[in-house]
Amino acid sequence: MKWVGVALIAGSLLFPPLFAGDFYINLASQILIAAIFALSLNLLVGFGGMTSLGHASYLGVAAYISALLTSRYGFGHGPAAIISMTGTTAMAAFFGVIALRATGLGFLMITLALSQVLWGLAYRMSNVTNGDNGIAGLTRPMPFGISLDSASSFYWFALIVASLAFLMMTIFVSSSFGSSLKGVRDQPRRMAALGFNPWLIRWITFVYAGFWGGVSGLLYVYYHKYVHPTSLSITSSAEALLGVIAGGSGALGGPVVGAALVLLLKNYASAYLERWNMLLGLVFLFIVLVMPSGLVPGFSSLMARLRGNPR
């Protein structure tokens, strides 16, 4: 049963570049990028119990650093990627120290305030970031001399990175460190009594999540060849959080499904109406009020009930 599922997923991942047109391949690439982003956020939300409303900071800052270095300062993509990841991870380390002074709603408010500061900075510091015009005219990297300009080659690139990200995050949460993280989420005082350092565990997770958020930011800027302050906005953070909540934050695969749904909804909705933000808000209300545990756990408990072994 499990192998059928794996084969189905693998088949569906190989499907787009082999059979579908460019539009769908590009959509699939965007889904992969959103999935990495949602997965990294889920390390905080689902496994760490830390609801961040500022995760777009890492996506946006990685994208901006890479864009600035390659377009303005003539860096190659390799060094730019390394500097951008180092910078983003360092920022996550610093923001983690600040935000983790609080837990719960305080943590949420601090992450939101920090990310809004960055968003305002991207708008106002227009001689560096180009403000509302964003940075355009970027290029995609050429790993090992292979051009990523066609839709399918970029899809393969994104698929490799996404698989690696999925693998690394799976290892992270299923390791003994992952268990202690879940312990800290559920019973921080008992964990502290057992000799663990809850703060350090949370902080390491925060930095790790920031790192993978940065990776998704690099893919984001490679894909769009453009970066705008909206990539840092609260809407961007909220879309990812909606993906995590909608998919179900407990399971590892949940956010992937949720991110895909949010992205598809955004693409199809914006083809017909301009009111994406309003729709996003309504979906938030709907998910929270009707399906608070998310679609994937909801669906799997339904399946379990159908097979006659209710959880």
Next chain:
Amino acid sequence: MQFWIIQGLNSLSLGGLLFLLSSGFSLIFGLMRLANLTHGAFFMLGTYFGATALRSWDGLNIWVTALGAGIVVAAIGGLFERLVLRRLKTNPLGQVLVTLGMSFIISDACLLFWGGDSIPVPTPQNLQAPTRILSFVFPTYRLVLVGCAIGAAIVLYYLLDRTRLGAMIRAGVDDGQMARAIGIPISRLFTIVFCLGAGIAGAGGVLGGPILSAYPGLDADMLPLALIVVILGGIGSLVGAFVGSFIIGFTYTFGTALFPELAYIILFLPMIFVIAFRPQGLFGRVGA
């Protein structure tokens, strides 16, 4: 010298506006343990209502407009609390997400109704003439605004500290369970406080109109300022909101005037400083 005085007054008036915004946020958080991310949208809604009313009827009194917009926004807030937030009593994360969703809906609805251009709000005619004090010239409206914020602070303080309603709210903030057990109607207090907070934000939005003007994204500009004020001053503390508002008013105004590009980073410094040394905020009693 004129520069410093004018910027000082600008700081005070921004601080006053921030107090009108963040006092409600702080009260709601203190009583309901709810980070109401719709608060910036309530403020913006007030500004748009005020802009429309003041531009449609010549000579309409801004205080009457602020009161009216405050009541309308309070009613919207009350409905939202009764119909949506109430269902999520046991799910604090869900509550935050719903307020976030609501803020998206309101700000997009404002964009739909009022369009993408910024709408300037006229300064009341009798307050347009500048005031001269000791050979310095002050914009009268800003002076009045500062006075208004201080007045609101005094009224709120009196309400919380000297009335029966205030005593019940304070009891609810300190220990909701126990307050409920001795017969204080916490559930009705939730609605009252939510309406009150939303109403103050809406009225503040009208009063801020002549300075800020109504534009899409006003909510996204004001909400982080309110968050920083509350983090700085201490969550749930009225005095904290008051002091924090003026600290941020000064930091932001002088930051923008002296280092326009770095204003946001400068804004961030007092917050880091306070979080590092006093995570519960300057006047907060417990961490969130």
